[in-house]
Amino acid sequence: MRTVFYISDGTALTAEAFGKAMLSMFPLKVEHKTLAFIDSQEKAETAVRRINEAYEKSGERPIIFHTFVSVEIKRVITQSAGSCYDFLDYFVAPLSQELGIPAQPKTNLTHGIQENYDFRIEAINYTLANDDGSNISDYDEADIILIGVSRTGKTPSSLYLALQYGIKAANYPITDDDDFEKLQLPKILKPYRHKLFGLTLEPQRLHEIRSKRREGSRYASMQQCRFELQAVEAMYRREAIPFLDSTRFSVEEIAAKILNETNLERHCY
Amino acid sequence: MRTVFYISDGTALTAEAFGKAMLSMFPLKVEHKTLAFIDSQEKAETAVRRINEAYEKSGERPIIFHTFVSVEIKRVITQSAGSCYDFLDYFVAPLSQELGIPAQPKTNLTHGIQENYDFRIEAINYTLANDDGSNISDYDEADIILIGVSRTGKTPSSLYLALQYGIKAANYPITDDDDFEKLQLPKILKPYRHKLFGLTLEPQRLHEIRSKRREGSRYASMQQCRFELQAVEAMYRREAIPFLDSTRFSVEEIAAKILNETNLERHCY
Numbered sequence: 213m214r215t216v217f218y219i220s221d222g223t224a225l226t227a228e229a230f231g232k233a234m235l236s237m238f239p240l241k242v243e244h245k246t247l248a249f250i251d252s253q254e255k256a257e258t259a260v261r262r263i264n265e266a267y268e269k270s271g272e273r274p275i276i277f278h279t280f281v282s283v284e285i286k287r288v289i290t291q292s293a294g295s296c297y298d299f300l301d302y303f304v305a306p307l308s309q310e311l312g313i314p315a316q317p318k319t320n321l322t323h324g325i326q327e328n329y330d331f332r333i334e335a336i337n338y339t340l341a342n343d344d345g346s347n348i349s350d351y352d353e354a355d356i357i358l359i360g361v362s363r364t365g366k367t368p369s370s371l372y373l374a375l376q377y378g379i380k381a382a383n384y385p386i387t388d389d390d391d392f393e394k395l396q397l398p399k400i401l402k403p404y405r406h407k408l409f410g411l412t413l414e415p416q417r418l419h420e421i422r423s424k425r426r427e428g429s430r431y432a433s434m435q436q437c438r439f440e441l442q443a444v445e446a447m448y449r450r451e452a453i454p455f456l457d458s459t460r461f462s463v464e465e466i467a468a469k470i471l472n473e474t475n476l477e478r479h480c481y
Numbered sequence: 482m483r484t485v486f487y488i489s490d491g492t493a494l495t496a497e498a499f500g501k502a503m504l505s506m507f508p509l510k511v512e513h514k515t516l517a518f519i520d521s522q523e524k525a526e527t528a529v530r531r532i533n534e535a536y537e538k539s540g541e542r543p544i545i546f547h548t549f550v551s552v553e554i555k556r557v558i559t560q561s562a563g564s565c566y567d568f569l570d571y572f573v574a575p576l577s578q579e580l581g582i583p584a585q586p587k588t589n590l591t592h593g594i595q596e597n598y599d600f601r602i603e604a605i606n607y608t609l610a611n612d613d614g615s616n617i618s619d620y621d622e623a624d625i626i627l628i629g630v631s632r633t634g635k636t637p638s639s640l641y642l643a644l645q646y647g648i649k650a651a652n653y654p655i656t657d658d659d660d661f662e663k664l665q666l667p668k669i670l671k672p673y674r675h676k677l678f679g680l681t682l683e684p685q686r687l688h689e690i691r692s693k694r695r696e697g698s699r700y701a702s703m704q705q706c707r708f709e710l711q712a713v714e715a716m717y718r719r720e721a722i723p724f725l726d727s728t729r730f731s732v733e734e735i736a737a738k739i740l741n742e743t744n745l746e747r748h749c750y
Contacts, residue, residue, distance in 0.1 A: 214580075222734075222737075223733050223734055223736075223737035224737065225498075225733055225737065226498060226501075226502040229494075229495060229498035229499070229502075230498070230499065230502075230568070232495075233495040233499075233548060233568075233569065234569070234572055234573070234576055236587075237569070237573060237584040237585060237586050238576070238577070238580055238582055238584060238585065239582070239585055240580060240582065244747070246740075246747060248737045248738075248740070248741050249737070249738065249741055273579065275576070275579065275580075279502060295579045297572055297575075297576065299499070299502075299568040299571075299572065300502065300503070300506070302568075302571060303503055303566055303568065304503070304506060306566070307503055307507070307544070307566065308507070310542065310544065310564045311483075311507055311509060311544075313507055313508070313509065315506040315507060316506065316507065316508055317506050318505075323731055323733040323734055323737075329731060332732075333634075333637055333732070336636070336637045336640065337636075337637075340612070340636065343609070365602075367605070367606075367609065368602055368605045368606075368644075371605065371640055371644065372644060375637075375640065375641060375644060375732070462592055462598060463601075463602070463644070464492050464494055464592040465491075465492055465592060467492075468491075468492035468493065468494065468517045468518070468592075469517075469518065471515075471517070472517050472518055478513070478515060
């Protein structure tokens, strides 16, 4: 199997994102290796040894996605046996010309602490404190409040919105207490109607997820899942709450779709 | 001010990562706009209008970072007044040649649901259930257990490890109950010594963070912060627990540095 290396003198997150996007275009199984913080000649030489060993072992040239600030260290890596791809290299010159300013590469700028860093950590703390309907007094501060029945992805989606975009995302569960027979929007949410966003799933998927938690329970039964989802979707429609069926979506896609539908601003990039 | 657009027929996360890395090389303030899920001719035309309006308003050509699977929709965008950058375009041909297989672009592959998706959601659930020392019975399952005094970044770092890398990261607070005068490794952690990783901060930074929570308290005082940090760092050294001073690092950098030091495998890419 071919080995893919993601190498950088920083976190290598950009190299990983770059490589992941490239590889998604090819139907191919590979082995992944990240070498982060390769910030000295010596570490670069160790990295080259690892690349060359992978080549000898598999007989296939390793693929190297790299983003270096240091030109000297980059030179060591590109002399390895790997097939090297560096997107920064190619695009810096044209972008510099368009902007009319020279590039000033510094290590750790892309994923370092930026101006709005504290803001993002605050969003994470807010989201944790407001997970699962736990802290309703703070809803004035929420950017968005995700609602849905148990296990429809409210928590991971809230956390991703906070971590990636600095958005204060509370979430509130619709439960048995709300009486699914004649489901009403919980009173407590009414003043925040404009911040609500509903999540839903296909019954089969919810049944699978709940079964992992409590197999054979009424809670996990296909019948109960179908019943709760029908009730909650009817409520979303009646109350004109925007909602998303997240069955086929990853947490990244759910977050991006929510931002798209609500026109919420990303607080960080 | 120049406007930067991140545009894609998917989540635009790759376009954002690409653009962010590029822009980090230039000392420049810009306005960011993400246009995600631009998956029809009509949406592309609306996007072009927004780009051209931004140009008219500022008199500076907008910068466009885009990643499209659809060639037709891409063509609409590149006919806008913006200066367009597409890293996929440039690198697909050489990578295809190296791999010896043609590219098979499909929408939403990069950030869609992959094989190991459930695994990642499990890691998030595990990390939440094991936040702040709340569920010690599960530590056999942990990939790593972050420890440190209150407000040293354990929770955001654990969550990032789970969300980004699928790592089950518990965290456990070292508190007053542990008696800072003669601080010992809490008994409960001893069987998991090999999984422990310490976080610390500079006293000034911890004082600032705690002051936001409880201004003027003993808990937030410079003296108490210094005292706790000295005690916990001495314990890390005595017990040979690897640790990191995270004062100058973002959550991305902390997570990448922890993986680097511990050689923990990333569970997803």
